[in-house]
Amino acid sequence: MTRTRAPRELRVIGLICSLAFAFPGLYLIWRNFTSGADPLGLLFAKETLEPFWRTVRLAVLVSLSAAGLGTALAWCTTRTDLPFRRLWRILLPIPLVFPTFIGAAAFIRTLNPGGLANDIFGSIGINETPELRGLFGAWFVLTLFCYPYVYLPVAARLRQLPGSFEQSALILGDTAPQAFRRIVLRQISGSLTAGTLLVFLYTISDFGAVQLMRYDTLTRAIESNYLARPPMAFALSLILLIFAGLVVLAERSVNRRLPEVKSRRVSQPMTYVLGRWKAAATALVGGTLLFAVLAPTMALVDWAADGLLRTQRGGRPLTIDPSKVIEATTNTLSSSVITGFVALMAVTPIAFLVGRYRDRIGRMTHSVVIATFAIPGILIALSLRFWTIRSGFFGDLLYDSMALLIFAYVVRFASLAMGTALVAVKTVPDGLHDAASTLGADRWRRFRSVDLPVMRPGLLAAGGLVILSTMKELPISLIVAPIGFPTLTTRIFGSFEDAFVAEAGIMAVVLVCSSALLSWFLVLRRADHL
Amino acid sequence: MLNRLLPLLITLTFVAAACGGSEQLQIDGLAAEINPEECVDGSGKEVTIYSGRTENLIEPVLEAFACATGISVQVRWGSSTQLALLIGEEGNRSPADVFLSRSPGPVGFLESKGLLGTIDDSVLNLVGEENRSAEGSWIGFSGRKRVLVRNIDLVSDAELPSSVFDLTEEKWRGKVAIPGTNGSFVDWFTVFRDQYGTDVAAQWLNDMVDNDARYYPNNRSIVEATGRGEIEMGLVNHYYNYQEVAAAGDEHRARNHDLDDDDIGSLLIITAATVLDSAENSGAANELLAYLLTEPVQSYFTNRTFEYPLAAGVQPNAALPKLSALEIGSVDFDALGGGFEETAKIIEASGIQNQ
Numbered sequence: 103m104t105r106t107r108a109p110r111e112l113r114v115i116g117l118i119c120s121l122a123f124a125f126p127g128l129y130l131i132w133r134n135f136t137s138g139a140d141p142l143g144l145l146f147a148k149e150t151l152e153p154f155w156r157t158v159r160l161a162v163l164v165s166l167s168a169a170g171l172g173t174a175l176a177w178c179t180t181r182t183d184l185p186f187r188r189l190w191r192i193l194l195p196i197p198l199v200f201p202t203f204i205g206a207a208a209f210i211r212t213l214n215p216g217g218l219a220n221d222i223f224g225s226i227g228i229n230e231t232p233e234l235r236g237l238f239g240a241w242f243v244l245t246l247f248c249y250p251y252v253y254l255p256v257a258a259r260l261r262q263l264p265g266s267f268e269q270s271a272l273i274l275g276d277t278a279p280q281a282f283r284r285i286v287l288r289q290i291s292g293s294l295t296a297g298t299l300l301v302f303l304y305t306i307s308d309f310g311a312v313q314l315m316r317y318d319t320l321t322r323a324i325e326s327n328y329l330a331r332p333p334m335a336f337a338l339s340l341i342l343l344i345f346a347g348l349v350v351l352a353e354r355s356v357n358r359r360l361p362e363v364k365s366r367r368v369s370q371p372m373t374y375v376l377g378r379w380k381a382a383a384t385a386l387v388g389g390t391l392l393f394a395v396l397a398p399t400m401a402l403v404d405w406a407a408d409g410l411l412r413t414q415r416g417g418r419p420l421t422i423d424p425s426k427v428i429e430a431t432t433n434t435l436s437s438s439v440i441t442g443f444v445a446l447m448a449v450t451p452i453a454f455l456v457g458r459y460r461d462r463i464g465r466m467t468h469s470v471v472i473a474t475f476a477i478p479g480i481l482i483a484l485s486l487r488f489w490t491i492r493s494g495f496f497g498d499l500l501y502d503s504m505a506l507l508i509f510a511y512v513v514r515f516a517s518l519a520m521g522t523a524l525v526a527v528k529t530v531p532d533g534l535h536d537a538a539s540t541l542g543a544d545r546w547r548r549f550r551s552v553d554l555p556v557m558r559p560g561l562l563a564a565g566g567l568v569i570l571s572t573m574k575e576l577p578i579s580l581i582v583a584p585i586g587f588p589t590l591t592t593r594i595f596g597s598f599e600d601a602f603v604a605e606a607g608i609m610a611v612v613l614v615c616s617s618a619l620l621s622w623f624l625v626l627r628r629a630d631h632l
Numbered sequence: 633m634l635n636r637l638l639p640l641l642i643t644l645t646f647v648a649a650a651c652g653g654s655e656q657l658q659i660d661g662l663a664a665e666i667n668p669e670e671c672v673d674g675s676g677k678e679v680t681i682y683s684g685r686t687e688n689l690i691e692p693v694l695e696a697f698a699c700a701t702g703i704s705v706q707v708r709w710g711s712s713t714q715l716a717l718l719i720g721e722e723g724n725r726s727p728a729d730v731f732l733s734r735s736p737g738p739v740g741f742l743e744s745k746g747l748l749g750t751i752d753d754s755v756l757n758l759v760g761e762e763n764r765s766a767e768g769s770w771i772g773f774s775g776r777k778r779v780l781v782r783n784i785d786l787v788s789d790a791e792l793p794s795s796v797f798d799l800t801e802e803k804w805r806g807k808v809a810i811p812g813t814n815g816s817f818v819d820w821f822t823v824f825r826d827q828y829g830t831d832v833a834a835q836w837l838n839d840m841v842d843n844d845a846r847y848y849p850n851n852r853s854i855v856e857a858t859g860r861g862e863i864e865m866g867l868v869n870h871y872y873n874y875q876e877v878a879a880a881g882d883e884h885r886a887r888n889h890d891l892d893d894d895d896i897g898s899l900l901i902i903t904a905a906t907v908l909d910s911a912e913n914s915g916a917a918n919e920l921l922a923y924l925l926t927e928p929v930q931s932y933f934t935n936r937t938f939e940y941p942l943a944a945g946v947q948p949n950a951a952l953p954k955l956s957a958l959e960i961g962s963v964d965f966d967a968l969g970g971g972f973e974e975t976a977k978i979i980e981a982s983g984i985q986n987q
Contacts, residue, residue: 149980207853216860233862313849318985326813326985328717329741330976408879418878419661421688480714484721491725502727580710581718585680588687588709596686596709601852601875605688 108459109545115451120467122448123513126477127470129485130340139333141340149323150338154345157319160240160312161305167245169298172252173290175390177282178383180260182374190387191257192622195250197394198570199617201591202310204598204610206243208401210234210314218400239315244305246394251304251567252297255522258563259293260286262529278374291360292528296521299353303346303476303517321478328480339481346476350469395614402610409604422593422605431612434589435620437504438572441511442565448516449523450561457527468520475517483581486510502584510582511572518571519564526560527553566624570617590616659699662692662936666928667700675702679916682719682728684712684738685903689937697923703916712738713815719908720745729911730920732903735815737822739770739904740972749909752918758925759943763902772902773924774933775940777953778820779888780897781873782865783858792889796867796897800839808845809854809866812984816851816869816901822975824896830978837982847987858886865889867897870953874938890953900940900955 108116134141144150179190200208212218214233223231234242263286271281287294309321320342327335376383413420452471455464474482486506490497500506530553538548579589590613597605657671683690687709698705708715708728716738719726724747733739742748748769756764756771763772780799782792787807793799799808811817825833846863848854854866855873859880876884891897905924907917923929930941934949941948948955979985 207856210853211856211860214857214860215862314853316847316849316987322813322985323980326818326980327976329713329737330818330972405879412879421662421691480717483714484717487718488721491722577714580708581714585706585708592709593687595711597688599711599852600686600689601855601872601879602686602688603875603879 106459108455108461108464112451112455112459113461113463116455116461116463116467119448119452120463120470122509123467123470123474123516125489126474126482126485126513127343129488130336130343130477130481133336134333134340137333137336139337139340141337144334144337145341150320150341153318153320153323154341156237156317157306157321157342160237160244160317160319161302163237163241164244164248164305165298165302167241168248168301169252169294171245171390172249172297173256173294175249175253175387176257176260177286178387180257182376182383184376184380184383184387188625190391191625192618193391193395194253194387195566195570195621195624196614196617197247198250198567199574199613200247200398200610201574201576201594202243202247202308203314203576204402204594204606205247205398206311206314207598208398208610209243209246211401211404212397218404219397235316237317240312240317243311243315244308246390247311248301248304249390249394250570251300251518252294254563254567255293255297255525256290258522258560259290259525263289288360292357293521293525295353295357295360296525299350299472300475300518300521302349303472306342306346307476307478309478324478339478343473343477347469347473350473354465354469399611399614402607402614405603405607406611407607409607412604420605420608421597421602422608426588426593427609427612430588430590430593430609431616433587434573434591434613435616437507437511437583437587437589438569441508441515441572442569444508445512445516445519445568446523446561446565448512449519449564450527452520453523453527457524458530468524471520472517474513475515478577479514479575480577480581482510482514483578486513486582504584504587507578507583507587510578511575514575514578515568515571518567519561522560522564522567523557526557526564529560530556562624566620569620573613573617657699659695662932663695663699665936666692666932667696669700671699672702674704677702677913677916678704678706679729679913679920680706680708680727681730681732681920682708682710682715683732684710684715684734685732690732693924693929693932696928697920701916701919701923703919705920716741719747723747724910726908726910728908729913729917731906731908733906734903735819735901736904737815737819737972739906742906742908743769747909749907749911749914751907751921755918755922755925758922763942770904770906771921771925772942773905773921774930774937775900775902775942775955776816776869776871777890777940777955778897778899778901779868779870779873779890779953780865781855781858781868781886781888783861783863783886785885786861786864794892795895796891797836797895799845799867800836800843802843804843804865806844806846807864808840808843809848809857809863810840810845810984810987811850811854811866811868812847812979812982812987814850817867818972818975818979819901820896820899821979822971823899825971825975825978827896830974834978834982837978837984841982841984841987845984845987847984855886859884861885869901871938874951888953893954902942903939 175194178184179187179194210217213231215231232238267285268281271285276284307321309325312319313322320338324335324338409420412418449471452464452467455461456468486509490500490506534552535548538552543551574591576591576595579592583589590609594606594609594613597609659667659671681694694705694707697703712733712735715731716733719728719731719742731742750768751771756768759771764770780793821833848857848866851868851872854863854868855876857863858866859876870888873886873888876886905921907914907921911917925943927944927946930944930946933939934941934946934952938949938952940952940955
């Protein structure tokens with residue numbers, strides 16, 4: 103492979119990005135100094151270590167199960183003759199859009215003892231359902247919320263694998279599972295580890311689900327100390343961030359040993375005939391959707407319907423009207439789609455630096471971008487306010503602007519696009535590039551006519567991941583958004599906090615429907631085909 | 633051509649925008665119930681509010697205020713904790729004039745950072761001494777009472793306890809939910825310490841943990857779980873069960889139970905309003921606080937959101953249990969400045985969050 107030095111402009115962009123993404127981390131370090139926090143002293147204290155190990159245990163379990171589930175779903179929906187594949191591909195990314203504070207509550211409302219599904223369970227002879235709580239509950243719910251982080255990049259990669267390798271292996275006498283292990287798994291390993299890393303980082307930073315499942319992790323300890331003991335909250339957050347940084351470095355060193363993937367689909371991908379496995383595969387996909395999408399949606403619809411019926415009966419009127427729903431939906435869609443585009447513009451140069459030029463600045467930026475995903479959203483929001491208020495004229499200009507909101511969203515979620523964008527860059531065949539170069543195409547022309555067409559579906563998938571996640575973001579939407587810019591999530595939060603469950607349910611159903619619409623659009627644009 | 637048209641267009645846009653601004657404000661629904669009068673013309677004054685009280689409850693009040701005074705209102709909605717942190721970070725450059733908090737804790741946080749200004753005496757005097765700060769830095773404008781919520785199918789009226797101290801008995805083992813790390817519980821526990829001494833309060837919490845009290849993250853999740861029968865009873869604010877019953881009626885199987893009037897478990901916890909020290913519009917801010925304490929607004933709070941009124945001689949809605957003698961304002965809240973830190977330590981050490 104040709105290993106030329108990275109163009110200077112690209113390295114400058116990389117450097118700027120790494121600075122931009124380092125804001126929250128630098129803020130955290132600064133606050134540790136100024137608040138008299140003692141992260142080292144806390145590191146080995148019992149009240150840190152216990153929640154820390156619980157956090158790690160949960161994150162490992164969720165990573166393993168989400169990796170397995172996400173890969174299985176991706177394989178079933180891309181490489182087999184499973185019926186209704188296109189419908190499944192539209193529905194499977196939806197769990198990304200549930201804000202965990204209401205998603206987990208909806209799970210509890212449906213599945214826990216006395217819940218909405220109680221009668222259904224009873225009618226099929228299940229009288230004892232386990233209560234969703236503690237480690238089990240947190241693992242169950244987070245696996246269902248997080249598998250799309252693995253499913254989307256792996257599905258994208260699987261669609262792109264040439265079928266010829268597997269065909270050769272099968273002809274040479276491998277069984278299908280052997281071929282999967284020896285050929286397919288090696289080819290998807292980059293996407294798989296990148297996706298699993300996101301699951302791990304998301305799990306250690308989640309607060310909404312773990313608190314409702316009553317599983318005491320570091321984020322709970324951070325959350326309940328913000329006001330009472332700020333130095334402790336800052337120190338624990340720093341410990342979380344440093345741990346995340348170590349995990350990112352570990353993933354990178356594993357990733358570096360993985361086989362080079364330089365293949366682009368020329369022949370049709372293998373399609374396996376499921377035969378007698380069809381029922382099992384359908385059960386897996388259907389069961390996942392049943393629990394991950396239908397169960398929480400059932401509670402949301404129930405809340406919404408209760409409220410609407412109540413209004414019909416002349417009870418308390420709803421506090422929202424269609425115009426408010428439309429306003430919040432427009433705000434949510436516009437801000438998340440813009441964030442998706444900006445995030446792609448930020449990560450693509452970094453992906454080029456790392457994937458094509460193996461540039462040191464690129465690798466550093468890549469790590470900073472991904473580790474930032476483990477910082478709780480509220481700290482990102484506070485850090486941006488901290489920096490803008492201390493930067494005079496420009497800060498005043500930015501404060502209360504859409505630009506700052508988009509920037510905050512990008513810092514929070516660009517990590518989601520990073521891995522997929524990197525895989526997309528790596529899969530552009532060198533030969534194609536060299537040929538274009540020989541023919542006299544300059545760098546910009548090569549990018550437009552060679553790189554972009556090959557990468558486009560992958561970038562779309564990466565953007566989709568960012569967009570769906572941005573739609574559910576809460577703390578940044580509350581703290582950084584311009585005053586008078588409600589999103590669906592902020593409205594859901596406001597209603598749910600004070601037990602206006604009907605209003606929260608209606609908004610949440612709209613959120614799920616809008617995400618399905620976006621997902622449909624992305625599938626239509628073949629974003630999941632890479 | 634375009635060169636000449638462009639300035640004209642820009643001017644027109646501005647004129648249109650200016651006209652839009654002076655258009656007569658129209659309000660309807662709950663806001664019109666609070667202020668049935670015609671709206672007055674815009675006064676050109678404005679006030680920026682950071683509100684930890686949620687939109688569904690407070691927006692009608694703010695609309696009515698804008699209509700009645702002509703002051704334009706800007707609101708950032710959020711959770712009280714996060715908004716207090718935001719103001720803490722913004723310091724004296726915060727654009728906020730007023731901070732509305734759902735519970736006293738976040739107000740204490742801002743007070744300890746010296747970010748609260750002094751409210752005008754004329755406004756302070758609208759509420760009783762027990763519901764305002766001795767330093768004049770905050771006022772209470774509505775109240776939520778601590779109660780025991782219980783599932784009516786699982787716990788009969790006859791066996792209901794009369795004090796939080798009864799809950800450590802063997803018969804309630806594993807049956808009581810506590811929102812251990814929730815803001816309103818932390819505030820309540822701080823007053824508990826102040827009234828009974830730290831030893832008694834800490835002992836009670838440890839006994840509750842020994843008695844397998846179960847941890848839930850917040851009031852709402854306890855009321856929901858009690859309604860399903862997942863847990864028999866729980867210590868919460870009275871407010872949430874009213875909302876659940878209003879939504880689901882008899883299908884919701886939980887009701888509030890009032891502990892004895894003089895029991896610490898019947899404490900009234902206020903929601904507080906403050907004016908920031910850095911407020912640029914402190915005049916309008918004081919007008920807003922005064923408006924919160926007027927008769928129509930206080931009536932709205934008790935009749936529409938089922939909270940306790942604190943001013944203007946408004947009586948609590950008949951559906952609400954009568955008020956106990958204890959109110960959080962009557963405790964020297966200001967003196968508890970560092971109290972929250974100590975409370976957090978005790979709660980953390982009790983291990984309730986792992987129950």
